[in-house]
Amino acid sequence: MLFAQGELLASAQAARAAARAGNTDPTSGVAEGLVQANLISVPRDWAYDVLLYAQRNQKAVPLLDVIEDGGVESKLAPGSDLRTDIPRYRIWHEGKLSAEVADVTEAWAEHPDLVSFLIGCSFTFEAGLTAAQIEIRHQTVGRNVPMYETNLACTPAGRLHGAMVVSMRPIPANRVAEAVQISGRYPAVHGAPVHVGDPDSLGIADLYSPEYGDAPVPLRPGEVPVFWACGVTPQAAIQASGVPFAITHAPGCMFVSDVLNESYAV
């Protein structure tokens, strides 16, 4: 694993400190070049199911770190605190969203046996696309990436089941192949797209009404909607499976690590 140094490291530490101090902004574009991660924390009794769900659905749930026994520090970011360093969290009870908050210290204290899973995030391969001058439209227009529940069922594991969630980026038709190749170099953080074009066959009725994130601006002529597996997939599983208790990040508000994207390039 390659860790950032100097200014880049300082920018990651500053982002976590800002979230800890109360900043609730999404983390797109923050500490560029460093891995950001999705979070799901569940009681120990559910950890095996989550671990197996991740193994069986690696494209959607690529695990970067597992922190046990109520631990709050990830090895991806020494000195981090999972309870405070993400701008916004979601708290789930019986599969239903019960609160969106900036700090989960209190909820954490009530569940001292939480096991936390950090999951790869598309921001890593977005950096690769940007480096190749492929525009990331939602960044250009200052929105969160649109995310959709699909008709693709994940492979169940124990009590966990649910649909795959995908994120969408419009890509000019003549650059789709490059977008596939570039993101495919990062299999540990969702990798290549799961679907190119034709939202209908994914069960997406309206491209402009995503279940998570922000609605996209209208696609331009010659652009194709390209769909990548998304780290919000466990949140769909929490809902579908009625998980008794869970903490996650809020979509778009990620855990900023100290690890270089290149650590996960093939």
Place this chain on the structure above:
Amino acid sequence: MLFAQGELLASAQAARAAARAGNTDPTSGVAEGLVQANLISVPRDWAYDVLLYAQRNQKAVPLLDVIEDGGVESKLAPGSDLRTDIPRYRIWHEGKLSAEVADVTEAWAEHPDLVSFLIGCSFTFEAGLTAAQIEIRHQTVGRNVPMYETNLACTPAGRLHGAMVVSMRPIPANRVAEAVQISGRYPAVHGAPVHVGDPDSLGIADLYSPEYGDAPVPLRPGEVPVFWACGVTPQAAIQASGVPFAITHAPGCMFVSDVLNESYAV
């Protein structure tokens, strides 16, 4: 996942049937083009530890399938039977090898809650090397690949700990870069080497006395020993951790699946 068809599928089915009928030969070169897998089966009580060990040591323990509740059929090979379809098995008690047998039906019956893990195998990227006309020496001379315990500690998980086991292939110095790139295209089956040259710094005192497999023939002038993480790593963990009961394949005698190597190429 891409499944073989026609003759290739028949060759995989024939290999499993032969093992089932008592054939105990190693599987190198069998059903070429198809994924072969390492096996470790443990009682349910140890499954979480193995799953987490795999997540934390993905290069050495890349999981391809997890079969629960004493199940014997892998989705990588419909109709397969994990108890009989591998040529030779090892049975472990309290971290010690207690038997090497051709059939584990009896041992399986005594432990009805086994969880089985199929782990990616270097045979997949060897096919890629062969396609690029990089000689696989141990195949040429009809030996098993040499495997070594190293001084690289795996990241522990629960009660499991142990050293990384690596396999070694001599590669001409002017083809090492290609060997890295080709194997790197298969991150789900060990991927790129963990070490190139200098066995000493891996803690390998004698390249010609491997802990598993067969001794290599003498390296030729201009050849460099190249080391890849190896799916025998869990067997080292079984020994180091004193796992009460486990079943594994015997090194070199793999589970032959119906899945094309290309399923795991990036």
